[in-house]
Amino acid sequence: MKNSAFEKKTGAVGLSSSISSLKGVGAKKEEALASVGIRTIQDLLLWFPRKYLDRNLTENILLKQGESVTLILEILDSYLAHGKKTRLVVTAKTKNNEPVSLVFFKGVQYFRRVFHTGLLVAATGRLEYFRGFQLVHPDYEILSYGGNAELNTDDLPESIHVGRIIPLYPTTEALREEHLDSRGLRRLVFYSLEILKGKIPEILPQEVVSVRSFLDRETAFREIHFPSEESNLSKARTRFKYEELYYFNLLIEYKKSRRAKVPRILWPLPESRSAQEVVSKLPFRLTGDQTESLSKIEEWTRSDTPAAILLQGDVGSGKTLVALLTALRYTDNQVQVCMVAPTEILARQHYQTVLRFLGNMPFLGIELLVGKEPKKIRAEKLYRLKKAESYFLIGTHSLFQEDVEFKDLGLVVIDEQHKFGVEQREALRAKGKNPDILAMTATPIPRTLCLTLYGDLELVTLRHKPAGRKPIQTRWFTDSRRSGVYNSIRKYVQQGRQCYIVYPLVEESEKSDLKSCIEAYETLQRDVFPEFSVGLLHGRLDAAEKERVMHSFQKNEIQILVSTTVIEVGVDVPNASVMVIEHSDRFGISQLHQLRGRVGRGTHESFCILLSNSQVSEEAKVRIQALVDSEDGFLLSEIDLKLRGPGELLGFRQSGLPDFRIADLREDKDWIEISRDDAKKFGSIGDMEKNEISHRFAEGALLFSN
Structure with missing residues (x-):
């Protein structure tokens, strides 16, 4: 096959070589490939196909009329056919001497030059019949420039576009502009594999390859990009799913072993008198889950090495109180604590909660640090923090700034920790003296996903709400019932209750969504609820x-709050008993459940009303009905994981998720567990493993950069 643009370069070329080491990849192509993360030849080979087309050769065309076929053809002649539109007709024959024409309406002069007598081509297209069999504008590949009357397909050179199962790749506008569509990427991948014949080393332990009967890595690369048959494609996909999960589990094991070598410097007290005082004044009893969680956390934080704990719980289950009672074991021993939240609203909510429970303990020096504060006030807070005059700091991303210094930081509490990047979490940890980490999430995470993403953390779970809270009545109505919904809101507000009305706000349509929310607010204020x-x-x-x-809403000076999803997590107004969610079909189950959790936090009967138009997708119906049927956040998260995947469950494009290229946390549960066991049994961390982990995962790159 004639492809001089991709002839091998001299010199050593390997997986780690720059993509520009391939001939034909100039500066513009290199830039386009880099825009999707392809910088080395290995990056290219790990750019897996999104799907495949079967373009194996068709033997009997008489039975294939109206279907897609792939034929090996010898070109006989060509001529222009004139009619309403001039077309080029290229006459050809199959190896069985069956006449087939290739018809082109566009690029007539170009194709007239391409298809000359004696040319051997593979052509794919829909087989039609019009005065004989024909393919209109087929996809084609030139196989030979000389005639071959016998058309012996056994002797043909290897084809990459037709006559086989072909890969279709993910692509972008930047790639397409550089002719790197599926066809262009296919050629680039094929010749990369040719250059690397015999040069692709195995990166899994040989025991694993043998025990699991995996294809070797070079064969797997060939079969996943250019499968010889479907069974080998399946084996190759399994191999790369496992490989990805194995190295992620090696990262988890490394983090655990690394933490085990770090000595504890600051110690919490086994028991806290301040915590006992807080519990004694609570108007309710701690739930069994809270008591058990506190006991487990106390045990883990007595270790000689710092603890890393994930506290997850359903909405309203009392995670913040568990974190506060834990924090008091540190502050009672003059060890500092910080709590970081992803939004200012949530940080202020935590600050108010801490003051409500601990406000009679001025010796704690409770501080709130947020983005925009007067320089003098901020400087005074930072001074008290550095001198350990303040022991409890609550804030947002402002806590990551270099001028935030602690004297003795021993506990870092990270709320909604999956909303923070790896570097941010590490930067906060580095401000302490080998501090304990208590990560919290209000999104119940299915066990399989939790063990995968947070396998290096100790897990405690809160499932039950405090006693006395009534179930939230959830109803789904279409827009035709809107006036009745407004009447219900009016009735409950007249009884002294408060209401949220939430509108979606998504990145793709943020401007129009925000406009809709503001316009709805104006209409509701002016025309619907003027009183x-x-x-x-x-x-x-x-x-x-x-x-x-928020302050006005908490004081009931605002009775109805029209909001975007900014109130999704953490906002606690016990008097609010009605949640109306507009366009509910546009939300995922977990996000709907979080929003519903903003009501039902007091002793009043509460309601969640889901509004949508009458035409919603079948998947949306499943999501909404699941919420109507259940208040169990863990059950709902399992459904959400199956429907939409972990990225949507934890929040769109959250930085806490590993960047899996091929492994699917929904479908590959068995391989997740097998790879975890193998990483423990066979895994070790050498230079090769560090390189692989750094290349695959942002957290690995951070850990091994030092």
């Missing part, structure tokens, strides 16, 4: 206005 105070809350408001709105 009540209606407030508006969304992420574009400045911090002072957000604080003012």
